Amino acid sequence: MSDKLYEYMDWPEIEAVVYSEESEPRKILGPRVTEDGILIQSFLPNAIKANIIVTKTKETYEMVREDEAGYFAVLIPEKEIPKYKIEIEDEEGKKSSFYDPYAFPKQISVNEEQQFCAGISYEIYNKLGAHVMTINGIKGVYFAVWAPNAMRVSVVGDFNHWDGRAHQMNRLAVSGIFELFIPGVKPGALYKYEVKAKGSLVYLKADPYANEAELRPKNASIVADLKSYKWEDESWMKNRKDVNNEEKPILVYEMHLGSWRKPEDRLFYTYRELAPQVAEYVKEMGYTHVELMPVMEHPFDGSWGYQVTGYYAPTSRYGTSEDFMYFVDYLHKQGIGVILDWVPAHFPKDNFGLSNFDGTCLYEHADPRQGVHPHWGTLIFNYGRPQVSNFLIANAMFWADKYHVDGIRMDAVASMLYLDYGKNDGEWIPNIYGGNENLEAIEFLKHLNSMFKKKYPDALLIAEESTAWPKITGELNDEGLGFDYKWNMGWMNDFIDYMKKDPLFRGGAHDELTFSMVYAYSEKFMLCLSHDEVVHGKASLLMKMPGTMEEKFANLRAAYGFMTVHPGKKLLFMGQEFAQEREWSEERGLDWELLETPEHAQFQEYVKALWKFYREAPALYELDDDPDGFEWINHMESEKNMLTLIRKSKKKEETLVIVCNFSALKYEKYQMGVPYAGKYKEVFNSDGKQFGGTGAGNPRLKSSKKTEADERKNSLTITVAPLAIQIFAFKEAEGEKKAPKKTVRKALEKKIEKEREKELKQQEIKLPKEEVKSMPEKSKVKPEPKKLEAKPEPQKLEAKPEPEKLEAKPEPQKLEAKPEPEKLEAKPEPQKLEAKPKPKKLERKPKKRGRTGRKK
Numbered sequence: 044m045s046d047k048l049y050e051y052m053d054w055p056e057i058e059a060v061v062y063s064e065e066s067e068p069r070k071i072l073g074p075r076v077t078e079d080g081i082l083i084q085s086f087l088p089n090a091i092k093a094n095i096i097v098t099k100t101k102e103t104y105e106m107v108r109e110d111e112a113g114y115f116a117v118l119i120p121e122k123e124i125p126k127y128k129i130e131i132e133d134e135e136g137k138k139s140s141f142y143d144p145y146a147f148p149k150q151i152s153v154n155e156e157q158q159f160c161a162g163i164s165y166e167i168y169n170k171l172g173a174h175v176m177t178i179n180g181i182k183g184v185y186f187a188v189w190a191p192n193a194m195r196v197s198v199v200g201d202f203n204h205w206d207g208r209a210h211q212m213n214r215l216a217v218s219g220i221f222e223l224f225i226p227g228v229k230p231g232a233l234y235k236y237e238v239k240a241k242g243s244l245v246y247l248k249a250d251p252y253a254n255e256a257e258l259r260p261k262n263a264s265i266v267a268d269l270k271s272y273k274w275e276d277e278s279w280m281k282n283r284k285d286v287n288n289e290e291k292p293i294l295v296y297e298m299h300l301g302s303w304r305k306p307e308d309r310l311f312y313t314y315r316e317l318a319p320q321v322a323e324y325v326k327e328m329g330y331t332h333v334e335l336m337p338v339m340e341h342p343f344d345g346s347w348g349y350q351v352t353g354y355y356a357p358t359s360r361y362g363t364s365e366d367f368m369y370f371v372d373y374l375h376k377q378g379i380g381v382i383l384d385w386v387p388a389h390f391p392k393d394n395f396g397l398s399n400f401d402g403t404c405l406y407e408h409a410d411p412r413q414g415v416h417p418h419w420g421t422l423i424f425n426y427g428r429p430q431v432s433n434f435l436i437a438n439a440m441f442w443a444d445k446y447h448v449d450g451i452r453m454d455a456v457a458s459m460l461y462l463d464y465g466k467n468d469g470e471w472i473p474n475i476y477g478g479n480e481n482l483e484a485i486e487f488l489k490h491l492n493s494m495f496k497k498k499y500p501d502a503l504l505i506a507e508e509s510t511a512w513p514k515i516t517g518e519l520n521d522e523g524l525g526f527d528y529k530w531n532m533g534w535m536n537d538f539i540d541y542m543k544k545d546p547l548f549r550g551g552a553h554d555e556l557t558f559s560m561v562y563a564y565s566e567k568f569m570l571c572l573s574h575d576e577v578v579h580g581k582a583s584l585l586m587k588m589p590g591t592m593e594e595k596f597a598n599l600r601a602a603y604g605f606m607t608v609h610p611g612k613k614l615l616f617m618g619q620e621f622a623q624e625r626e627w628s629e630e631r632g633l634d635w636e637l638l639e640t641p642e643h644a645q646f647q648e649y650v651k652a653l654w655k656f657y658r659e660a661p662a663l664y665e666l667d668d669d670p671d672g673f674e675w676i677n678h679m680e681s682e683k684n685m686l687t688l689i690r691k692s693k694k695k696e697e698t699l700v701i702v703c704n705f706s707a708l709k710y711e712k713y714q715m716g717v718p719y720a721g722k723y724k725e726v727f728n729s730d731g732k733q734f735g736g737t738g739a740g741n742p743r744l745k746s747s748k749k750t751e752a753d754e755r756k757n758s759l760t761i762t763v764a765p766l767a768i769q770i771f772a773f774k775e776a777e778g779e780k781k782a783p784k785k786t787v788r789k790a791l792e793k794k795i796e797k798e799r800e801k802e803l804k805q806q807e808i809k810l811p812k813e814e815v816k817s818m819p820e821k822s823k824v825k826p827e828p829k830k831l832e833a834k835p836e837p838q839k840l841e842a843k844p845e846p847e848k849l850e851a852k853p854e855p856q857k858l859e860a861k862p863e864p865e866k867l868e869a870k871p872e873p874q875k876l877e878a879k880p881k882p883k884k885l886e887r888k889p890k891k892r893g894r895t896g897r898k899k
Contacts, residue, residue: 047079048118052109060086061112063207063239064195066214066221073145074124081121085143088113088208090131095119096140098126113208126179142226144210147178149222150185156218159189162429165494168355168441171220172252175230175268183226184266186212186234188250189430190401191219193238198223199247200234200263207237207245218430233263235395240402249352249395251406251434256340258359262352262395265359269445272368276375276447283449284501286331286380289527289567292664293612294654295382296330296620297573299347300338300361303617305632314357314366318373325379328620328647329654332380334452336574338367339386342393344629347574349454350421351386352396354438357446371446382450382503383442387435387491388458389421398422406431412472416458418465426459427483436491443499450503450527451495457509459484485524492525503527505569516567531568531611534559539576542602545589546684546706546766553681556705559609560673567668568611577616577627585622594707596622596642597736597766600649600729601705604768607657608690608701610667621647642735649734656727656770661692662699676700676716677753683708685763687715687753695719699726700771702763709739710763716755722746723759723771730764739764745771 059065060072074083085106087093093106093115106115106129119125130140151170158164171187178185186198196212202225203209212221221236228234235247249256253264285291301311304320312320325333338361340353348358357367371381390406392398397406407422408414414423425431442448458464463471463479474482492504504525506515509532517523537555544552577583588598599622606613618633621643625634637643657663666672676687684706690699700717704710717723723745730736745759752758763769 045118048082048107048116051077051082051118052116057110057114060211061110061114061208063197063211065211066193066195068211069145069213072211073143074127076122076124077118080118081124082116082118083127083143084109084114084116085129085145086112086114086208086211087129087131088206089133089204090115091134092132094130096128096130097121098128100125103130142181142183144223144225145213147181147183147224147226149213149215150176150178150224151187151215151218151220151222153217156215156220159220159430159433160218162433162436162490164433165437165440165498166444167433167437168252168445172250172254172355173234173264173266175266175270176224178224181226183224184228184232185222185224186236186250187220187222188212188236188252189218189220190236190238190405192241192403192405193221193401194241194243195239196221196401197237197239198225198234199237200228200232202228202232202234205235207239212236228266230266230268232266233257234266235263238401242402244402247395248400251397251400252355253353254356255364256353256356256359259342259344262342262393264353264356267356267364269364269368272365272372274368274372274447276372279375279378280447283380287449287501287503287527289668290665292331292658293569294330294657295332295334295569295612295614296325296328296617297334297336297571297614298617299336299574299627299629301344302627302629302632304635311360313362314370315362317361318370321370322374322377322379325374326377328651329658330379331658332382332449333374334382334450334614335384337384337386337454342391346391347629348384349386350389350391352391352393354434355441368446371448375447380449381447382452382505383448384454385439385442385451386454387424387439387487388453388455389416389419389423391421406434410472412466412470413462416465417470425483426481426487432487432490435487436494439491439495440498443495443502448502450505452505452507452530453526454507456488456506456515457512459488460508460512461510488524489519493519496525506530508532513565527567528569528612529566530571530573530614531559531566532571533562534568534609534611535571535573535576538602538605539572539584539587541705542598543587543589549684549705550681553684556605556686556703557678560675560678563610563673564668564670569614570606570609570611571614572606572616572619573614574616574627577619577623579626581626583623583626584619585624590707592642593735594766596646597707597730598705600646600734600736601703601766601768603650603653604727604729605686605703607653608663608688608699608703608768608770610673610690612664612667613657620650645733645735649729652734653727653729660690660697660699660770661694662690662697665692674718676718676755683710685710689718696773696775698773700759700773702761702769702771704763704765704767704769707765709737709765712760713763714750714752714758714760716751716753716758717747717773718755718757719773719775720747720749720757722774724774725761725769726772727770728764728767729769730767736767737765739767740769741771744774 053071056071060068072084072086074081083095090113095104095106095117104117104119106117109116128140129143130138132138155164155170159167174185176185188196190196197207198210198212199205199207210223210225212223214221235249238248239245249262250264254267254269255265257263300317306312337348337351338357339351340356340358341348341351343350357364374381390397400406406424408425416423439451460481461479462481474480495504505528506526507530508515514523515529516526519525537558541549541552541555572584585595585599588595618627621638623634638647672691674689676689678686686703688701700723725741728740730739732738739762741761745761747757747759749756750758
């Protein structure tokens with residue numbers, strides 16, 4: 044070793060690198076300019092020899108082994124740092140060469156660090172994780188991970204024999220992010236982070252921002268290039284706002300990809316294999332969207348994806364990240380939206396995951412009363428830490444950005460909002476005001492929803508929230524949380540409880556049918572019959588129904604029918620559309636063989652027809668969130684287990700009258716009130732023979748009669764089918780059509796003129812008809828003994844109220860009154876009219892009146 048080279052050796056720093064305790068190795072490793080040339084230092088633990096090869100000139104400089112552990116250094120006679128490679132020879136004599144990782148600059152700016160620390164770097168996923176890129180013309184992968192309390196973090200993988208000494212990462216001072224560019228690493232490479240915590244504990248962690256991961260039970264992260272896929276869904280993305288619209292039908296098919304269908308020769312179909320199968324089936328059934336139970340990477344099949352370890356990686360059970368892009372792209376091209384279940388409420392304790400990430404409780408709370416769900420055995424995110432909230436906010440936006448998903452359904456929102464959710468006394472800590480509201484989670488949700496909707500206004504945000512927390516879907520500027528829809532868990536629980544009862548006993552629980560309308564417009568709701576209702580001994584929806592199998596099918600047809608006519612968007616779990624008999628299990632596929640039986644095939648056809656009717660009937664969706672779109676006719680017939688109601692759209696002619704019969708009895712000559720006089724046609728009947736029903740119904744057009752029923756002037760007499768939903772479409776009678784406006788006006792003018800003459804006679808004022816006509820166009824008259832004194836008014840001609848009051852609204856040159864079919868009423872004057880005294884005119888005192896103000 045030359046004396047000059049020796050003088051440049053910083054032995055304490057070298058020792059820190061050799062013992063893998065250096066958090067900023069770029070300070071010493073790599074090239075730097077000195078007075079004596081370019082100093083290059085490298086830690087090559089598996090090398091016995093090393094050389095520097097200048098790529099431009101091909102000159103070779105032998106490096107000096109400064110430490111037996113594999114620390115090498117060399118001074119080369121250059122004034123500027125050249126592009127170079129390091130060539131090494133190991134103990135077996137094998138040679139290899141590579142670009143020096145420490146010769147490349149960091150790719151995260153100080154400004155980006157500051158944004159991340161403030162929790163507002165919404166595209167941090169483009170910086171943290173493993174990213175394929177080219178720097179200074181050299182291809183490789185840039186690794187970055189947040190671990191502010193670690194002593195040292197290294198990238199380990201199959202490219203460096205999983206040796207934590209080889210690629211020690213450089214710590215950025217502002218943020219605590221560790222980063223390093225490693226040339227030559229390619230997509231598909233396995234890697235992890237080796238973390239050395241305070242106390243010298245060394246362990247491996249998967250990358251929280253990894254875009255792919257190994258198939259369980261293995262858990263290494265995989266380098267993936269998300270930029271290589273070519274999307275073909277431009278048309279869908281351009282028009283998505285018209286699909287995800289509150290005035291349009293939304294029918295969601297909730298599904299678990301791993302158990303929808305299973306191949307015979309292996310555990311799962313791939314994303315690419317599933318795409319055409321799912322698209323064809325969903326389109327045939329008439330759904331507008333699919334909602335996928337979590338596809339984010341998770342270690343345990345039995346968690347169904349709700350215990351996530353890889354928030355930025357689609358699970359490798361079904362293929363690669365690019366395969367999942369193909370899945371979404373294919374469904375979009377078929378006109379089907381994709382919604383993802385997402386779990387920001389908690390995460391599992393797996394050692395390779397987020398828990399205790401850098402030797403401290405980084406993503407979770409340190410106090411178990413704040414950081415642990417005792418019933419679920421999971422950890423709770425620390426929403427008050429900006430970098431943690433940034434991790435989650437960026438993650439939601441990541442799926443909309445990189446995978447073009449059309450919505451996020453947030454799981455277990457209630458557990459986020461309440462500090463005592465699922466906890467006993469002493470197991471939780473109140474907020475600063477002594478309450479049980481999680482103020483940090485509330486702020487996190489508002490922050491997330493505001494930024495997500497700002498960037499993706501046409502994507503949906505849906506909350507699974509099971510309590511009465513107010514304004515879940517309220518506007519952010521009105522103290523709301525800003526979601527688009529909330530799962531109506533109250534309706535689901537009440538309705539299923541009602542339907543499980545024998546029809547003989549349903550009358551006592553009638554309020555379970557009607558109570559949902561008390562709060563129906565407090566939020567924007569999505570009605571859901573989800574996976575949670577068909578697992579863990581709860582039975583499938585079909586087997587929840589009472590009675591024989593025939594009655595079970597009839598009850599379930601009525602249940603789905605009521606769900607369809609009830610305000611709110613719709614969601615149904617897979618398998619329930621053909622009346623799956625067994626409970627759902629992630630271990631097996633759905634029982635598709637049931638469709639070989641006529642009962643299940645007919646039921647599937649019923650659901651298909653029901654969804655088709657829903658999509659084509661604006662009254663069932665256009666005013667879902669407007670009280671004007673719904674009206675009860677009679678909701679009090681608990682003894683009959685019946686409801687009658689009206690659904691409306693913006694057009695009168697699209698009005699639907701609906702009869703819901705949850706009893707097993709058929710009612711003939713049932714009289715019900717209807718909103719309008721006219722004809723009504725039964726356009727849908729869940730009891731149709733083609734669906735497996737009895738066929739009871741009303742095949743002919745029904746005309747309303749002017750017979751009062753249900754406090755309405757017009758009524759229908761119909762046959763009500765047992766255990767059925769019947770829908771009637773309104774058709775306006777020809778006789779009820781309005782006469783032309785001019786005809787009505789002329790008729791009213793004549794009638795008003797006659798009424799005025801009659802009124803003047805009652806006031807004992809004899810005034811010729813011609814004189815009345817010759818009066819000023821706008822005047823107000825008051826009776827006098829001999830003279831009629833007119834008081835000029837700018838707009839109205841109004842007589843003082845007398846028996847049989849009259850009001851007319853004259854306009855210049857013509858007289859127009861409010862169009863009323865039978866009678867005209869005058870607006871009563873609040874005060875008596877007094878004529879202003881005029882020159883040469885006499886003002887007479889009014890005649891004495893009785894108490895009523897009328898002549899005696």
